[in-house]
Structures are given as C-alpha cells and as structure tokens.
Amino acid sequence: MILAALYMGDQKKRNISVTGNIEFSDLKITEPSDYAAGVPGIKAALEHVSKESGLFRSLKTLSQMNQKDGFDCPGCAWPDPEKPSKLGEYCENGAKAIAEETTFERVDREFFKKFSVEEISKWTDYQIGKSGRITEPFILRPGSVHYEPVTWSDAFQVIAENLHSLNSPDEAIFYTSGRSSNEAAFLYGLFSRAFGTNNMPDCSNMCHESSGVALSETLGIGKGSVVLEDFYSAEVVMILGQNPGTNHPRMLTALQKCKENGGKIITVNPLMESGLNRFKNPQQVNGILGTGTHLTDVFLQVKINQDVSLLKLIMKRLVTLEEKGEKVFDHEFIKEKTNGHQSLLDDLKRYDEDKLLELSGVDSAQIDEAVALLAKKSKIIICWAMGLTQHKNGVENIKECVNLLLLKGSLGKEGAGTCPVRGHSNVQGDRSVGIMHYVSKSLNKSIKEAFNFDPPEEEGYDTVKGIKAMYEGKAKVFMALGGNLVSAASDTEYTARAFQNCDLTVSVSTKLNRTHLTAGKTALILPTLGRSEMDRERFVTVENSMGKVHQSQGRLEPASEHLMSEPEIVANIASTYFDTETTVDWKALGEDYNLLREKMSEVLTGYQNYSKKSEGSGFYLPNNVREADFSKLPDGRAQFSVCKLPEHFLEKDEFILMTVRSHDQFNTTIYGMNDRYRGIHGERRVIFMNSKDMENLRLKAEQVVDLTSNYSNKERRAEKFKIIPYNIPPGNLCAYFPETNVLVPNNLYADKSNTPVSKSLTVKIDSKNYI
Structure with missing residues (x-):
C-alpha cells in the first residue's frame, strides 16, 4: 500500500519558520497620496505585467478579463458593468493578479531539488509568492524536507488511503478558498457530504461571516441587496470600514458615477484612504491630465471599532430632527415592513450624546453634516468590509447599519440597500452552491433526491474550530481547494502547529505559499489551472459581490501540460476514494461541466437552465430584500436590533x-x-x-x-x-x-x-x- 510506504523511515521534525525573514529592507517614506489610480496606477500596472509575463502578452490577456466572452478577474468580486469598457475592465491590482498568474517563473522538480521546505520557510511571503507557477503534483513524505514529483494517480491514491484510515469522517476537513469556481465548489461540497462530514470551513468564515449572520437575522438573506446600477442613482453612499482604492479599485468608477449624478458620499474609517479622497479615472482625459473626481463629501474619522457609537449618535440626532417636525424617517415602511422599531428608539434614549461623541472620536460638526445629508435623502446605500466584520461585536456592527437603513426605508428600492463588499472573486458563489459548515435541511433534501445518498445532519467545523481540531489531534486530514490558510488565519504559530499535527495536508494551488511549508506529516500540492488559462473548450461560472452568476473562460495556454482543472481534481479524488461504492458518477461530473450544471440546477434554488443563463452577462440569483419581501422572518417583517456598545478596557500603555x-x-x-x-x-x-x-x-x-x-x-x-x-x-x-x-x-x-x-x-x- 502507498500509505504504508509513506510512513517508513525517519520521522524527524522539520525545522520550519512560520513567519519567514523579519530583517528590514530599504524603507523609503514619502507623503501619502491624495488620490488613487491615474498615471501612477497605469505605470505600476505596466511595470508588474512587463516584469512577470511580458508586456504584449499581458495586455492581450488583460483585454479579455472581465469581458462577457472572457474570464473573471481572480482578484476581487466587484461586478462588471452591463457594457464593459473596450479599453479594459480591470484595475491596477487586477493587472497585478494576472501578472502573478501568468508569470514565466516556475516551481518545478528542479526548484524543489534545490530548495528544501526548511530553507523556503525562511523566505518572506513576498519571496515565496514570486517563486512561480507549480508545474506538476508534488509530495512531501514523512521526515523529508524536499517535495518530490508524484503522479496524479498516486496522489489520488494517497488521499484515498488516508481518508479510509480515519476512525470517523469528521477527522477530515475540507477547506474552500474564494478563488474556486461554482462548479468546483459544488462538487467539492458534494464529495464532503458523500464522505460523511459537514467539516467545510471556508474563507468567508474569516471575513464576511459576520455580515451573513447579521443580514440573515435582520433581512432574511446573508447577502447584500444592491446591484451595480443602484450606485448610479443613489443619493447617499455610506462607506464604513472599507478601502476600495486598494481592495476593490473598480468600485471607484461606480462611486464616480454616483457623484456625477448628484450623489453624496460619507466615509467612515480610522484612516482617510487615498481612493476615497480623490479618483483619477485612467480611462478618462480628466483622470490623466486633470484633477480627477473628489469622492468623499463628509469624512468621519472614527476610532477603531467605535462604529456602533457613531451610528447610535447619528440616529439619535436624526430622531431629534424628527421630533422637531422634520420628515426624516419612512414611517409607512417601518409600520408595514418592520418589527422592533420602538425597542430601538427606547434603547437610543439610554445613551448620552456627549459620551457617544467621545467614544467615536469624531468632530461633532462633521457628524451634523452627515446627519443633514441622511435626513433629507431616502436612496441610501451602506457599504462595508472587514473594518466592520472582524471584531468581537462584528455582527452587531452590521445590524446597526441595517437599523439606519430600516429607519430610512432604504431597502427594496432603486438606489438603496446593503452592500457588503466581498474580498475574493467567488467567495459568495462558494456559499451559494453549498459550501457551509452548518446544516441546510432543504439542501440536504435536494441532494438526496438528485444523488440518492443521505448527507450528514451534524454541524461541522468552521475555520476557527477546524484549526482547533487539527491542533488537538481530533482532525487528521486537511484538504484546501485554494487559499493560504496558515498565513490568513489567526495566531500564525498555533495555526502552523495545527497543520503540522495532521497526518496529511493537501493543497489545490496555482502557486507556492506558506501553507505548503508548514505541512502535515505527508503533504500534497496538486497544481490547477488559473482563471486566465484554457480548460479545453469548457467554461466555469462565478458569482460576483452582488449576486450575479456569469461564465468565465480562460484563453491562455496553461502554464504546464500537467495541470488539471479543479472539478477534475475533486472528481478524481472522489472516484478514487469511493471506487464502485457510490451513487454518483464522479468522473462524468468532473469531465462534463454542462452535465454538472444540470445536476446543480436540480439541487440549487435559482439555477434553472443554468448553463444557458450563465452566458453573456449572466443572471441574478433570487434576493428577497430587493423585493422588500421579508416573509421568511418572524411576523414576515424585517427586524430592528438593539445593539450594545463595544467594550475595550485599555491600560494606559x-x-x-x-x-x-x-x-x-x-x-x-x-x-x-x-x-x-x-x-x-x-x-x-x-x-x-x-x-x-x-x-x-x-x-x-x-x-x-x-x-x-x-x-x-x-x-x-x-x-x-x-x-x-x-x-x-x-x-x-x-x-x-x-x-x-x-x-x-x-x-x-x-x-x-x-x-x-x-x-x-x-x-x-x-x-x-x-x-
């Protein structure tokens, strides 16, 4: 048996650095920029793509990114406009992402002969990432410090034998990154359930899980409610805890259109980020030669995690205006569509304005400016990202945003609603197609009807609990469909130890990262296609941050002839594990994506006629909030929330x-x-x-x-x-x-x-x- 052979020989512990080199390079400090994009953005993008993969090759590739007949950017999940620009629908950081994916550098068998995992682990994350594309499957055997080539069939057999050796399916963890396609994620989730576990943590556990919980409890769906065009007609856009200029640069174009149409922007953040100050659109003359567009009208420089204090103060001042006779709130909407309005008002009375002002750290006159804008407008969008979600009170941060929108009746209408801006390109799609650690009875029922097996009914591990289980030896096999969890997760040393405690770690990856180095006793790297690369004549689909599903089809020759697509990798693992003892034709599903989408349409709500509807600009999934339909919530109404202030007890130092x-x-x-x-x-x-x-x-x-x-x-x-x-x-x-x-x-x-x-x-x- 392959598994038995792997455990023979020296079992010495690898000497791995979990943080890499911490020596300084050459620091140079300049004045922060007061605008985003413009000529410096073009220059930076061209420098990156030229260095990594050649200027003309990269420009041709970029011209196909985020186009209806092209491929989706492997970076952020910001939606494409209905008519993408002919000059290119990408940003500086999108160009950098493609430069990374299309690099000429290679991590091949000669690379791993030359460098041990111990040596590579001492490099910085920057140096590791610049090593290049992984060219074939590699295995790190027990006691060894060098990855070695392994055939695909042997790699699948190693995984199957390790899974068969477990005492319980719950000793395996199947993690998903947002870079995977809908097809790969669905098949991955199907395999996890057929294997017998709901241990399906994903990257959303570490970012927008707070958004999903808060929005589900208050509005009945764990997604945002706006579409891209809503930004063009919004009267006010509030942006909290988000830096679009770096993390979602194409959002700046939507904000620019909002301003051109008379909209106002309120920014709430501890830092004034360049992209929210001024935007020089590189596709316009004004963005090249002119001053660009000033975006933020009111900047509220809130202290870290005092957003609830600030929002309560804003709502208290809005209530005061209402009591003075101004028409501030949408009472008809509140009466017909909501629960808990009076409880919210009673709670607001408990707080002293001066104390809230002190906690927020914001100038009182600036808050009045924001209040004056909000009082007169009803088409309001509230956007947020990690600056609101990654706190002890992350869920309540989002609920307080929902409270403000409910008071204003700014839901279920054009130009208004919630907008959690997702970070990775298909993290929302992963959840929509079934990647979740909790149990959905309706999804389980549909899976049983379509595939004739009983999915598990016990809640699985999320990311935090999954890492803890590996650390404590309760989970022994870890597989990741993309991602770099060791670097992304909390407490790097603890997380690295958790991985090293595993019998087997498996990474489906395009490039080398630190997770490959802080590996289990045995480790596999399975190289897969990038978004920009041809998958024969097949296409996959993704879901953007606003719930639209559309196709993505790479056009470049693959970096190596030994790469395999994600659906095929998952299908081969499942087929090898189950052999003939299965009700699912795994190989067929991994081979024929149209067949896979047909089965997905049987299981998933809103995916009927899936392949056909995905073509072109794609289709929107159902969203009850856009219809102001809260029928699935208690009393069929959206829910106001009574939120507490955050608690931080700091010593003087x-x-x-x-x-x-x-x-x-x-x-x-x-x-x-x-x-x-x-x-x-x-x-x-x-x-x-x-x-x-x-x-x-x-x-x-x-x-x-x-x-x-x-x-x-x-x-x-x-x-x-x-x-x-x-x-x-x-x-x-x-x-x-x-x-x-x-x-x-x-x-x-x-x-x-x-x-x-x-x-x-x-x-x-x-x-x-x-x-």
Missing part, C-alpha cells in the same frame, strides 16, 4: 491595533513591497501611529519596536517593526497582515459568526530590545 492590506497586496498574496497610497516603499514591517502617542511614549519616527498582545495570559509577540507617524486617531495603531497575524488570539472571535478579531487587537509597544 495599551493600544487598539487593526491589521490592513498594503496597496501591493491581495489577501495574503504580496505583489510588491510598496504601499504607494500611504507613502511606504520597500518595507512592510511598519506600524502607523498617531504623532501625539509617539510623543507621550518618547518614540521617534522609524524607531524599531516589537508589538505584543496578551490574551488568556498568553503573550504573543510580533518582532521588529518601524514606527511611522500617521494621521490615525489617538490610541489606535495600524499594521499589515499577515505579518501581525501572530498577535491575533486563536480563541477570541466575533459573537455568533466566529470571525477572528483581526481589526481590534489590544496590544502594547515594546522598545526595550532595540535600545
């Missing part, structure tokens, strides 16, 4: 830290070492700090310090960071992830959603090691 991306980054993928918009070049180990806080602690610019956190009497330390004076509220700090993920406790997460608290960490600054 403690700060609240939020982790963020740089502009040269997407999730854990580091494109480069610059954060042009914030004025940081050549370095990532920096802390943004208020200058008055620096004076109080007698710290100097670029002084080297450590950051420490202490939760449950366990100190965690992030070493060697340089302090950068920055416009950030007093008592608040900001630094990049994944470098500061070592500080995030594995056992502290949002109520109900279990989302890690990566945006509100209590930390201290320790400078004694560098005096």
Whole structure:
C-alpha cells in the first residue's frame, strides 16, 4: 500500500519558520497620496505585467478579463458593468493578479531539488509568492524536507488511503478558498457530504461571516441587496470600514458615477484612504491630465471599532430632527415592513450624546453634516468590509447599519440597500452552491433526491474550530481547494502547529505559499489551472459581490501540460476514494461541466437552465430584500436590533491595533513591497501611529519596536517593526497582515459568526530590545 510506504523511515521534525525573514529592507517614506489610480496606477500596472509575463502578452490577456466572452478577474468580486469598457475592465491590482498568474517563473522538480521546505520557510511571503507557477503534483513524505514529483494517480491514491484510515469522517476537513469556481465548489461540497462530514470551513468564515449572520437575522438573506446600477442613482453612499482604492479599485468608477449624478458620499474609517479622497479615472482625459473626481463629501474619522457609537449618535440626532417636525424617517415602511422599531428608539434614549461623541472620536460638526445629508435623502446605500466584520461585536456592527437603513426605508428600492463588499472573486458563489459548515435541511433534501445518498445532519467545523481540531489531534486530514490558510488565519504559530499535527495536508494551488511549508506529516500540492488559462473548450461560472452568476473562460495556454482543472481534481479524488461504492458518477461530473450544471440546477434554488443563463452577462440569483419581501422572518417583517456598545478596557500603555492590506497586496498574496497610497516603499514591517502617542511614549519616527498582545495570559509577540507617524486617531495603531497575524488570539472571535478579531487587537509597544 502507498500509505504504508509513506510512513517508513525517519520521522524527524522539520525545522520550519512560520513567519519567514523579519530583517528590514530599504524603507523609503514619502507623503501619502491624495488620490488613487491615474498615471501612477497605469505605470505600476505596466511595470508588474512587463516584469512577470511580458508586456504584449499581458495586455492581450488583460483585454479579455472581465469581458462577457472572457474570464473573471481572480482578484476581487466587484461586478462588471452591463457594457464593459473596450479599453479594459480591470484595475491596477487586477493587472497585478494576472501578472502573478501568468508569470514565466516556475516551481518545478528542479526548484524543489534545490530548495528544501526548511530553507523556503525562511523566505518572506513576498519571496515565496514570486517563486512561480507549480508545474506538476508534488509530495512531501514523512521526515523529508524536499517535495518530490508524484503522479496524479498516486496522489489520488494517497488521499484515498488516508481518508479510509480515519476512525470517523469528521477527522477530515475540507477547506474552500474564494478563488474556486461554482462548479468546483459544488462538487467539492458534494464529495464532503458523500464522505460523511459537514467539516467545510471556508474563507468567508474569516471575513464576511459576520455580515451573513447579521443580514440573515435582520433581512432574511446573508447577502447584500444592491446591484451595480443602484450606485448610479443613489443619493447617499455610506462607506464604513472599507478601502476600495486598494481592495476593490473598480468600485471607484461606480462611486464616480454616483457623484456625477448628484450623489453624496460619507466615509467612515480610522484612516482617510487615498481612493476615497480623490479618483483619477485612467480611462478618462480628466483622470490623466486633470484633477480627477473628489469622492468623499463628509469624512468621519472614527476610532477603531467605535462604529456602533457613531451610528447610535447619528440616529439619535436624526430622531431629534424628527421630533422637531422634520420628515426624516419612512414611517409607512417601518409600520408595514418592520418589527422592533420602538425597542430601538427606547434603547437610543439610554445613551448620552456627549459620551457617544467621545467614544467615536469624531468632530461633532462633521457628524451634523452627515446627519443633514441622511435626513433629507431616502436612496441610501451602506457599504462595508472587514473594518466592520472582524471584531468581537462584528455582527452587531452590521445590524446597526441595517437599523439606519430600516429607519430610512432604504431597502427594496432603486438606489438603496446593503452592500457588503466581498474580498475574493467567488467567495459568495462558494456559499451559494453549498459550501457551509452548518446544516441546510432543504439542501440536504435536494441532494438526496438528485444523488440518492443521505448527507450528514451534524454541524461541522468552521475555520476557527477546524484549526482547533487539527491542533488537538481530533482532525487528521486537511484538504484546501485554494487559499493560504496558515498565513490568513489567526495566531500564525498555533495555526502552523495545527497543520503540522495532521497526518496529511493537501493543497489545490496555482502557486507556492506558506501553507505548503508548514505541512502535515505527508503533504500534497496538486497544481490547477488559473482563471486566465484554457480548460479545453469548457467554461466555469462565478458569482460576483452582488449576486450575479456569469461564465468565465480562460484563453491562455496553461502554464504546464500537467495541470488539471479543479472539478477534475475533486472528481478524481472522489472516484478514487469511493471506487464502485457510490451513487454518483464522479468522473462524468468532473469531465462534463454542462452535465454538472444540470445536476446543480436540480439541487440549487435559482439555477434553472443554468448553463444557458450563465452566458453573456449572466443572471441574478433570487434576493428577497430587493423585493422588500421579508416573509421568511418572524411576523414576515424585517427586524430592528438593539445593539450594545463595544467594550475595550485599555491600560494606559495599551493600544487598539487593526491589521490592513498594503496597496501591493491581495489577501495574503504580496505583489510588491510598496504601499504607494500611504507613502511606504520597500518595507512592510511598519506600524502607523498617531504623532501625539509617539510623543507621550518618547518614540521617534522609524524607531524599531516589537508589538505584543496578551490574551488568556498568553503573550504573543510580533518582532521588529518601524514606527511611522500617521494621521490615525489617538490610541489606535495600524499594521499589515499577515505579518501581525501572530498577535491575533486563536480563541477570541466575533459573537455568533466566529470571525477572528483581526481589526481590534489590544496590544502594547515594546522598545526595550532595540535600545
């Protein structure tokens, strides 16, 4: 047996670094940019694509991205307009994502002969990512420090034998990243259920799970309610805890159209990000030669995780205007469509305005400006991202946003609604097609009818619980359909140890990342096609951030002849595991995507005539909020919520830290070492700090310090960071992830959603090691 052979020989522990090199590079500081995109954005995009995969080849590829007959960007999930620009429907960071995917660099058998996992683990995440595309399946055997080539059939057999060796299906975990297609994710979830477990954590557990919980409980669907065109007619767009200029740059075009049509933008964030200040559209003359478009009308520089304090104060002042005789709230909507209105008003009376103002840290006159806009308008969109979700009270942060929209009747109408902006290109699609750790009785029933087996009825592990199970030895096999979970998750050292405790870890990947290095006793890397690459004549589908499903079909020759598509990989694993003891024709489903979509349409609501409807611009999935239909909720009404204020008990020498991306980054993928918009070049180990806080602690610019956190009497330390004076509220700090993920406790997460608290960490600054 292959499995028996794998466990023969030396079982020595690998000497793996979980954080990589922490030495400084050459830091250069400039003034932060006051605008996004423009000529510098074009220049940066061209530099990246030229270096990675050649200018003309890359431009041809980019011309096909986010087009109706092309492929979907592997980056963010922002929707495409009905008529994509002929000049190119992509942004600077989308170009960087394609440069990474189409790079000429290769991780092949010679690479792994030359470099051990011990050596590679000491590289930075940036260096690891730049190694190139993985060319064939590789295996890391017990006791070995070098990956070796393995045939596809042997790789599938290793997985099957490890799964058969488990005492229970719940000892296996099947993780999903947002880069997978709907077809691959559905088949993956089907295999997990046929195997016998709901252990299906996914990347949404770590980002928008708080949004899903809050929106499901208040509005009846765990998704946003707006479509792209709503931005064009919105009267007010509120943006909270989000940085579109870096994380969703194509959103800036929608905001520009909103402003051109007379809309106003209120920005709520601890930092004024360049993209929300001014946008120089590179497809317009004004964006190249002119000043661009000023976006934010009112900037509310809230303290970290004091959004509820601010929103309560805004609503209290709106109530005051209403009591003075102004028509502020939509009473007809409130009466006919909602529950809990009086409870909300009673709760607001409990709070002192001066105290809320102090907690929020925002200037009172600026709040009045925002209140004046909101009082007179009803077409209001509220957008948010991780700045609201990754807190202990992440769910209540979202519910307070919903409260404001319910008061204004800003749901179920054009130009109004909720907009959680998803980070990864198909993370919402994964959930729609069945990737979830909890049990859906209706989905189970449909699966049984379509495939003739009984899906498990016990709730599985989410990401937090899955890592804990691996750490404690309760889960022994981990498989990831994409992603870099070791770098993405909380408490890097704890997470790495959890992976190393596994008997087998499997990664379906396009490029090398740190998860491949902090591997189980045996580890497999299964290389798959990128979004831009041809999958014969087949196409897959994805769902954007606004619930629209559409096709994606790559056009480039694959990076290697040994790559396999994600649906085929999953189908081969399932077929090898079950052999003839199955009611599902796995090989056929992995081979024929139209057949797979036919079966998906039998199981999933809203996917009828799936293949045909996916063509062109695609189709929207059902969304009750767009119809102002809350019939599935108690009393058939949307629900107001009574939310508590966040609790942060800080000592005099403690700060609240939020982790963020740089502009040269997407999730854990580091494109480069610059954060042009914030004025940081050549370095990532920096802390943004208020200058008055620096004076109080007698710290100097670029002084080297450590950051420490202490939760449950366990100190965690992030070493060697340089302090950068920055416009950030007093008592608040900001630094990049994944470098500061070592500080995030594995056992502290949002109520109900279990989302890690990566945006509100209590930390201290320790400078004694560098005096």
